[in-house]
Amino acid sequence: MKCPFCGHPDSQVKDSRPSDDGAAIRRRRSCPNCGGRFTTFERVQLRELVILKRNGRRTPFDRDKLERSLAIALRKRPIQPEQVEQMVSRIVRQLESLGETEIPSSVVGDFIMKALKGVDEVAYVRYASVYKDFRATGDFARFLGDEGLDDDPGASRG
Numbered sequence: 001m002k003c004p005f006c007g008h009p010d011s012q013v014k015d016s017r018p019s020d021d022g023a024a025i026r027r028r029r030s031c032p033n034c035g036g037r038f039t040t041f042e043r044v045q046l047r048e049l050v051i052l053k054r055n056g057r058r059t060p061f062d063r064d065k066l067e068r069s070l071a072i073a074l075r076k077r078p079i080q081p082e083q084v085e086q087m088v089s090r091i092v093r094q095l096e097s098l099g100e101t102e103i104p105s106s107v108v109g110d111f112i113m114k115a116l117k118g119v120d121e122v123a124y125v126r127y128a129s130v131y132k133d134f135r136a137t138g139d140f141a142r143f144l145g146d147e148g149l150d151d152d153p154g155a156s157r158g
Contacts, residue, residue: 001029001040008033023089049095050102058102063092069112073127077120087115121149 001011008031015028025042049061067088074084091111095103109131116124125144134140143149 003031003034003036004038005036006031006034019085048101051108052102052104054105061095063088066091066108066112069127070116073116073123074120077123079120079123083119087119091115125149
């Protein structure tokens with residue numbers, strides 16, 4: 001595996017073990033050129049998934065992009081990195097189990113929304129604001145009301 005620090009084409013595996021959820025192999029690697037250490041994950045990929053965007057474009061599914069989207073929504077929230085990794089793995093398994101190679105981006109978004117709602121309501125609303133393209137504060141209010149997340153709509157704010 002190519003070193004992410006110096007670009008050397010080879011690295012040495014120092015340690016291998018199953019990941020927490022058992023769906024991947026975690027490998028600690030070392031670069032013989034610069035001495036840099038890094039971690040890689042090896043996963044089974046059942047099929048190549050393609051995401052069908054709203055504009056009709058097709059792009060290969062990118063697990064890292066899914067992870068980044070969740071990380072943005074969960075930023076500064078009390079969620080452990082292992083929980084994020086488990087969410088990502090669960091969503092990927094759901095996508096693969098659909099049996100389709102082309103999946104509309106809306107299906108991916110719905111799976112993400114469902115996963116976030118079960119983990120952290122603030123992250124859920126953050127993601128929804130981008131996914132559903134909120135334009136004004138009224139969009140938030142409507143969404144919170146529709147989702148039953150407006151705990152006390154009559155409470156004074158001040």
